[in-house]
Amino acid sequence: MPDDLVVQINPSRVAMIGTDAKPCRCVSLQGEIGKDVACTIYANRSSPCREFEASWEGGMHNPSCDAARAAYGLPPLTPPGANEPHWPDDGAEVA
Numbered sequence: 001m002p003d004d005l006v007v008q009i010n011p012s013r014v015a016m017i018g019t020d021a022k023p024c025r026c027v028s029l030q031g032e033i034g035k036d037v038a039c040t041i042y043a044n045r046s047s048p049c050r051e052f053e054a055s056w057e058g059g060m061h062n063p064s065c066d067a068a069r070a071a072y073g074l075p076p077l078t079p080p081g082a083n084e085p086h087w088p089d090d091g092a093e094v095a
């Protein structure tokens, strides 16, 4: 991780510049949030970045993902298929 992209947060840890601000905006995030963004150091991103999953990626909800989106006025992500039409008797057994 290049030194010019991080800030020392304690004697043994650093954080990406901008991630300690409210709302958080990492110095390596390029683009317009909610439209088209990309990480400019994606291949070399830190382990916390690698471990963070968007909600429903891998089937799991991530409340931290919701909070990050809400900070920029974006709604939570929905599970795959949540917006597809369904009938009230979906799943009912037919005799």
Ligand code: SF4
Residues within 6 Å of the ligand: 016, 026, 027, 028, 029, 030, 038, 039, 040, 041, 042, 045, 046, 049
């Ligand atoms: S994935 Fe990239 S843009 Fe996002 S927080 Fe990590 S370094 Fe910053």
